[in-house]
Amino acid sequence: MSLVSAIRTNSLGLSLFALITAGAIAVTQVMTRDSIAANREEAAARALYEIIPAERIDNDLLHDTVTLPRAQQVGSEGPLAIHLARKDDQVIGVIVPVIAADGYTGSIELIVGIEADGTLAGVRILRHQETPGLGDKVDLKKSPWVLGFNGERLQSDDDPGFAVKKDGGRFDQFTGATITPRAVVGGVKRALQLFRDNRAHLLEGSPWEVHRNG
Structure with missing residues (x-):
C-alpha cells in the first residue's frame, strides 16, 4: 500500500504543478498581451514613417x-x-x-x-x-x-x-x-x-x- 500511496501522492503533486504552471502561463499572457500589441504597433509605425517621414x-x-x-x-x-x-x-x-x-x-x-x-x-x-x-x-x-x-x-x-x-x-x-x-x-x-x-x-x-x- 505504501507504493500505491507514493504513486498517488506523486500524481497529485504533478497534477498540482501542472495546474500552477498553466495558471502562471495564462496570467503572464494576459499581463503581457497589451505590451506585445503596443510593441507591434510601435514597430509598424516606425516602418511606415521610415518610408514617408512625419515631417x-x-x-x-x-x-x-x-x-x-x-x-x-x-x-x-x-x-x-x-x-x-x-x-x-x-x-x-x-x-x-x-x-x-x-x-x-x-x-x-x-x-x-x-x-x-x-x-x-x-x-x-x-x-x-x-x-x-x-x-x-x-x-x-x-x-x-x-x-x-x-x-x-x-x-x-x-x-x-x-x-x-x-x-x-x-x-x-x-x-x-x-x-x-x-x-x-x-x-x-x-x-x-x-x-x-x-x-x-x-x-x-x-x-x-x-x-x-x-
Missing part, C-alpha cells in the same frame, strides 16, 4: 487607412487596410501591405510606399523566414538592397523590366539566392499595379469603408 505629412499614418474590400493580388485573403499619407487633407501617397507567398522558406511580409504620381517612396520588409546570410539581405538591417526601389516606377502596364536581372529586369539578385529577391520584386510590382488600378479611389475619395482615427 512630410500632417495626419496619423498608422491609423488613417482606407479599406480595400478585395486585394488578392497582394496576398490579402480579406479586406486590406491601405495607409494614407495626407498633407493639408490631400492624399500625397499610400503605403500598401503585401504578402509575397513565394519566398524561399515561406511568405515575406512587406510594405510598399507609393507617391501620388506612382513613384515608389520606399519598401520595407516586416517579417520573413529567409536563409541567414543569403535571402535575409532583403532586410534593411542586413543590406541596403531594398533601398534600390526608391524612386522606381512601372514604365508600362506590365513593365518587363520590373524584375530581377536574371529574369531580364533591372533589379539585382543575390549571389546564390535569386528566389527571395524575385519574390520581393514581384510583390512590389503587384502593389504598384494595385495602386494603378485603384488610384482614383485612393487619391480622390472612395466609397470604400474609411477609418479616420488620426
